[in-house]
Amino acid sequence: MKPKLLVVYLALIILPLVVLGWLGARAISQEREMVDSRVRGLVTEQLRVHDTEISSMLAAWTQEWKQSSWSLQDPTLVRQALRKDGRIDQFFSVDPDGILVYPNDMAQMTAREKEFLVRTESVWASGAIHPNQLEDSDRSSAGFKSLDNKMPGQFSNDGQWYEWFWGDGLQLMYWWPAESGAIYGVEINRVRMLADIIGELPDTPGTVYGDNIGTQLVDESGNSLYQWGDFDYDTTSAMPTVLSLASPLGSWSLRGHIDAFTGSSSGSVLFLGISLVSLALVVAGLGTYFFRENTRELREAGQRVNFVNHVSHELKTPLTNIRMYAELMQDEMEPGQEKAGGRLDVILSESQRLSRLITNVLTFNRKQSKGLTLRPSMVDVDAHLQRVIDNFRKSLEQHTIAIKLDTRVAQDVSIDPDIVEQIVSNLLSNVEKYARQSNEVIVSTSLANGMVEVSVKDNGPGIPLSERAAIFDPFYRIQGDLTEGVSGTGIGLSIARDLAQLHGGDLTLVPAESGAHFKVTLAVQGETP
Amino acid sequence: MQKSKMKKWMAGMVAGITMAMAPMSQAKLVNVDVEISNPVIPAGKTATTYVQISLTGLPRPIETRRADVNIAIVLDKSGSMQGQKIQHAKQAAIKAVNMLGPNDIVSIITYDTNVRVLVPATKASDRHNIINAIHQIQAGGSTALFGGVSKGAYEVRKFISENRVNRVILMSDGLANHGPSTPGELGALGRSLGSEGITVSTIGLGLDYNEDLMTQLAMNSDGNHMFAETPEDVARAFQAELGDVLSVVAQGVNIVFTCPDGVRPVRVLGRDAEISGQRMRLSMNQLYTEQTKFVILEVEVAATAVGHQRQVGVAQVEYTNMHTNSNLKQNYAVVVQGESSPQAVERNINKDIMASVIHMQGVANNKRALALRDEGRVEEAKEVLGSNVIFLDENAARYDSKKLKDYGLSQKGQVQLFDQDEAEFKRSRKMIKEEQHVIETQQRVTPKKQ
Secondary structure: OHHHHHHHHHHHHHHHHHHHHHHHHHHHHHHHHHHHHHHHHHHHHHHHHHHHHHHHHHHHHHHHHHHOOOOOOOHHHHHHHHHHOOOEEEEEEEOOOOOEEEOOOHHHOOHHHHHHHHHOHHHHHHOOOOHHHHHHHHHOOOOOOOOOOOOOOOHHHOOEEEEEEEOOEEEEEEEEEOHHHOEEEEEEOHHHHHHHHHHHOOOOOOOOOOOOEEEEEEOOOOOEEEEEEOOOOOOOOOOOEEEEOOOOOOOOEEEEEEOOOOOHHHHHHHHHHHHHHHHHHHHHHHHHHHHHHHHHHHHHHHHHHHHHHHHHHHHHHHHHHHHHHHHHHHHOOOOOOHHHHHHHHHHHHHHHHHHHHHHHHHHHHHHHOOOOOOOOEEEEHHHHHHHHHHHHHHHHHHOOOEEEEEOOOOOEEEEOHHHHHHHHHHHHHHHHHHOOOOOEEEEEEEEEOOEEEEEEEEOOOOOOHHHOOHHHOOOOOOOOHHHOOOOOOOOHHHHHHHHHHHOOOEEEEOOOOOOOEEEEEEEOOOOOO | OHHHHHHHHHHHHHHHHHOOOOOOOOOOOEEEEEEEOOOEEEOOOOEEEEEEEEEEEOOOOOOOOOOEEEEEEEEEOOHHHOOHHHHHHHHHHHHHHHHOOOOOEEEEEEEOOOEEEEEEEEEOOOHHHHHHHHHOOOOOOOOOHHHHHHHHHHHHHHOOOOOEEEEEEEEEOOOOOOOOOOHHHHHHHHHHHHHHOOEEEEEEEOOOOOHHHHHHHHHHOOOOEEEEOOHHHHHHHHHHHHHHHOOEEEEEEEEEEEOOOOEEEEEEEOOOOEEEOOEEEEEEEEEEEOEEEEEEEEEEEOOOOEOOEEEEEEEEEEEEEOOOOEEEEEEEEEEEEEEOOHHHHHHOOOHHHHHHHHHHHHHHHHHHHHHHHHOOOHHHHHHHHHHHHHHHHHHHHHOOOHHHHHHHHHHHHHHHHOOOOHHHHHHHHHHHHHHHHHHHHOOOOOOOOO
């Protein structure tokens, strides 16, 4: 009983905690998701600002180049312009037929220009930089987009990016339409472009913020080119917010790393933790209180039962003496002493009732402590029942109830006589108490298939249909006219059935048109010593 | 007869030089000399000869003010800088800041994994705050060298001017490991910045930096490179660098050498040049007082008849005078004369120029030897060094040159160094790279504690 109770109490404490914890965790994870998406939104916005900075820088560059005067007639002037502009590796021009016209004078070419031709050979072979590509890309958005805002009919002022991979990785060219259908273009110095982008991007101003936000500029092969912010990339593995840069640097990206849950949400986790712990404490406290109360009551009840048991045992001896001496006195009665004899009868029947009560209490206690055992012996059931009935005859006759015995066993069988007596006594006691209107009670015995069957039938008020199942429950007493003014413990039928079942049989209520009809079956026990 | 011919040649040479435009009337700050190694060439056959254009910064007149400088000091504060190194670097940077005047502009950038613009480009008048900021630097993290240089260049660019000495001073003790990290990439950045007029000088501290990257970055932007082996050397390196920065007399030096038909420009020794048809062009970002920088052009002269003069070319030298902020342009012509007598040819050789030519060729041989050793071909490398020693020794005697003799000795010493294991050679390689850089760019030699 106790360990089971402990489990129940633990379950009572743990279950609500688990449910609450789960709900809390769910709430927090939802909050996290919300915060996460909000933070990611903010980070993306921030990354977009940087992306715009980079785009604006490149747009300013291209504007500058487009507005420069490139005098193809004098390559030395072109070279002079290039010397001053470290952002450009090479200038080139393509004629309206798509033929590279600068640099192409092998005799006058510098080593740098020759290298340019070698490295861009595939570009010219592909025909991607061709005057007709300008119009094409204007109609369809395929290919390489321009950074400039296109105005209708103004594409003559428009330029385009060309991306290709060579050497260290992504290489860029920018080209735009020049006079008379030709194209001018420049090849960007990749390293310098990166250096200037880094110049535009923020630096890391010490660790004063401690906001755990880090941003990386990542190239086409996933290498970090530059990073800023106070973020430990080695220990935090949260998914970064990734924003691809605008064309022409679409293969590069900005990655915002943020440990979003260190700030706001750790608060709610802490809050949940604290509330769970305090709730656990409250529930555990309550549980412990009730558990202690309950065990105390159980202990007290146990003590009471023990006490009753003890007292019952103590009562048994004086009661037996009272009965014995009363019976002796009855035997020694002289004629003419009928008045005293009548009083002795009362003493005897009351002491018998008391002893049945005590027997019932002791039996009940033994049953509770699993201490009931069967003690069978060879018994003449009919004779034995006759004696039991005789004990009741007088008091029944006082209530004008005739008692009839119909015996059909007619042989000795191995049976526990005490159990038979206790069961039948309980049944007759009930008749005496609740069926006083009955005019007779018939006790009949029979033996069939190794079972002794005893039936007790009265024609009193009987048992209401609705109560029939409950009457065998311990301490159950029918509420109503039937039990009005009658004392009882409510354990009689319960004990009777338990004893019958202990004896391999049963006690059942037989449906009857009137009165109550109980049937007891008891299994005849095997060979007895 | 010999004498009269000599006179004739002399007359020819003088005629050539007087073709130069008269120098401007302003205070002269740069002395330009354009000379040829062989004023007399063997007649009747094509001859290879060298033109040396040397520019010497003259001492600054006392009444003139030095040029304002615009520098970014980029300090490596990665984990390996911890302890002594960072302390000395900080002290050196503070010393450098203290050398600046109120009109100079300075920015301080530190980098580890991240880059921090500790002091954005600002006038050095607020020295106190700048020095305070430097004091707070603490070492830790990895090496985002590229980002550091990028930010340094960005800060310099804020106040970039032809009238200022625009410079990034990079100090690093480690391998760049975040962002672009190859010598090629940093070299490309150096060239790009150099073309803008931003010079990057590099100070390598200790034995773990990438000397190829650091020298290439400096070389391509016409900056200095210094190997500071110990933390104490950093102060000396900074001092030397600041000494140069504060003594700039000319900037934006642009040299164009145009050859007439019959003369073919071949190459420029030791420096990056642009050769297009009959023109050779190259630039230097700055000239310092009391220091000579030169370029040597190799040309091939077509067969010239005896006694016949041929113009080898005209050198146009252009630069910005940093005291008057005016642009100066001067032309210098050089001629050769054909002669049949080998003795006459030999006698007229300009030994100084030839010594410089051999010096440059010696460096080229040295580079070849180092490349072989880098490939693990130690024996071949030593052979190249060995023949370089002989080459230098022979020419030292022929041209009576001390610098060739010294370099020959240095090469002889390197033969043993090439046998060192990789750990020991780390130091030697840095010294060799520094030496190559110093010779090729005629950098002032930084005194070292030995």
